Amino acid sequence: MWELYRIKNVKIKKGVKSMSCRNFQDKMEDYIKGSFSQHEGLYFDEHLSGCDKCRQRVADLRATLSLLQDMAVREVPPGLEGRIVKAVEPVVHRQRNQSFRIRKLTAIMASAVALTLVVLAAVNYPWGAQPGPSTTVFHKQPASVGRLHPDYLSTSNRFEVDFYRTERVNGLRLLRLNIME
Amino acid sequence: MDKKLQAQIVTACQRGDPHAYEQLIRCYQTQVYSLALRMLGNAEDAADVTQETFIRIFRTIDSFRGDASFSTWVYRVTSNLCLDWLRRRKRQVLSSDAPVSWEHETAPREVADNAPNPEDLLAAAELRQEIQSALNELESYHRLALLLRDVQGLSYEEISEILNLPLGTVKSRINRGRKQLKKMLQQKNIL
Ligand SMILES: [Zn+2]
Numbered sequence: 310m311w312e313l314y315r316i317k318n319v320k321i322k323k324g325v326k327s328m329s330c331r332n333f334q335d336k337m338e339d340y341i342k343g344s345f346s347q348h349e350g351l352y353f354d355e356h357l358s359g360c361d362k363c364r365q366r367v368a369d370l371r372a373t374l375s376l377l378q379d380m381a382v383r384e385v386p387p388g389l390e391g392r393i394v395k396a397v398e399p400v401v402h403r404q405r406n407q408s409f410r411i412r413k414l415t416a417i418m419a420s421a422v423a424l425t426l427v428v429l430a431a432v433n434y435p436w437g438a439q440p441g442p443s444t445t446v447f448h449k450q451p452a453s454v455g456r457l458h459p460d461y462l463s464t465s466n467r468f469e470v471d472f473y474r475t476e477r478v479n480g481l482r483l484l485r486l487n488i489m490e
Numbered sequence: 491m492d493k494k495l496q497a498q499i500v501t502a503c504q505r506g507d508p509h510a511y512e513q514l515i516r517c518y519q520t521q522v523y524s525l526a527l528r529m530l531g532n533a534e535d536a537a538d539v540t541q542e543t544f545i546r547i548f549r550t551i552d553s554f555r556g557d558a559s560f561s562t563w564v565y566r567v568t569s570n571l572c573l574d575w576l577r578r579r580k581r582q583v584l585s586s587d588a589p590v591s592w593e594h595e596t597a598p599r600e601v602a603d604n605a606p607n608p609e610d611l612l613a614a615a616e617l618r619q620e621i622q623s624a625l626n627e628l629e630s631y632h633r634l635a636l637l638l639r640d641v642q643g644l645s646y647e648e649i650s651e652i653l654n655l656p657l658g659t660v661k662s663r664i665n666r667g668r669k670q671l672k673k674m675l676q677q678k679n680i681l
Contacts, residue, residue, distance in 0.1 A: 369672050372681055376621055377640040377671075379614075382524035389523065389537055393515050396541045400548045405506040 328356040333363050341371050493559070500560050503551050515544055521561065521642070522568045528637050529572040530579075531626045539575050543568050558651065565644075565652045569634055576630050617680070624674035628667055635660055636667030 333356045339345050340353050357364055499517065502510035522543050527536035546567050554563055606614075625633055638649045650660045675681040 369681055370668065373668060373672055373675065374640055376617075376675070376680070377636075378643075380528055380618060380621060380625075380641050381643075382520060382527055385519050385523045385540070386533060386537065389540065390515060390519060392537070393519065393541050393544050394512055397511065397515070397544050397548050400545055401506075401508070401511050404548065404552075405508075 328352050330360060330363055337367060337370060341367060496560055497556060518564050522564060525568050525637060525642060526572055528625060528641055529634060530575060531622055535575060539571050543571050562648060562651055569652060573630060620678055620680060624671055624678060627674050628670050632663050632667035632670060635663035639664050
């Protein structure tokens with residue numbers, strides 16, 4: 310690393326460590342793009358004033374970068390968009406069906422769970438009287454859509470295989486359920 | 491593009507909104523095609539890879555979690571498919587010796603005022619073809635890093651994320667690519 314603090318009053322003091330070609334080349338892109346401080350600029354100018362090779366390097370890189378900028382494509386060839394839309398249709402369709410099936414299955418399972426809870430409460434099962442985490446959560450959920458943490462699922466209601474990947478919030482794997490009334 | 495709108499389109503796609511898919515294609519097709527064209531050097535392959543990229547994107551869009559920018563993710567998928575394509579093509583060329591058809595450049599669209607004359611347009615198209623053939627000579631990893639930086643205009647940090655490489659490696663690939671390209675351009679008397 311080259312040093313900047315030896316510059317005083319925007320003049321390079323005698324004996325200042327000048328920039329090496331290598332250091333200049335490391336910073337050459339910044340120099341060309343004008344992203345450097347006034348102090349750095351002094352070092353650049355000082356180096357360039359005494360180095361033909363780096364002056365040539367600057368000219369070459371500047372020309373290369375400007376040629377490359379013109380290589381960006383501003384628009385796709387006619388017809389390509391339609392072709393892509395057509396090509397992705399089966400994929401999109403399959404995914405939509407899949408997510409519909411998942412939603413449907415989720416709803417069925419959720420209503421089964423809800424029914425079980427109702428039955429448990431009706432027979433005054435010990436869990437019903439003193440609800441464990443699973444029942445508590447179900448009662449706290451709003452009527453339509455609720456989020457269930459997998460920890461709250463009792464062992465009889467395991468459906469993690471298909472559904473745990475549906476949502477991840479703050480690093481927690483959450484399951485979105487459509488709870489039927 | 492507006493980050494918020496971008497996120498909305500992605501979420502709509504994840505929900506299966508049929509209109510969102512087309513919107514997403516429209517938003518990202520130029521970025522994908524531009525990189526593929528300069529990476530592969532011909533329009534036909536670039537169109538194929540662009541299509542392949544979107545199929546891959548929609549197949550895996552559910553796994554996208556908004557922690558990275560979607561554009562970065564799209565670039566990553568495009569980059570990987572371009573490299574795969576080049577590997578496959580290399581094998582094909584080696585086995586069948588089939589000639590590779592290079593891009594046929596079209597002249598840029600005319601601008602209404604001070605429209606360039608046809609000779610200038612032709613010269614510009616020829617120049618781009620020359621530069622493309624110089625790019626084709628670069629090692630593919632160097633070319634990819636260079637294109638992301640100097641054609642697509644991404645930052646070193648973004649490129650490091652796209653390629654999943656340390657910043658130092660990215661810088662050295664870009665520098666090597668530039669050096670090599672300069673040599674090629676000098677040989678062609680462009681520089
Ligand atoms: Zn020098």
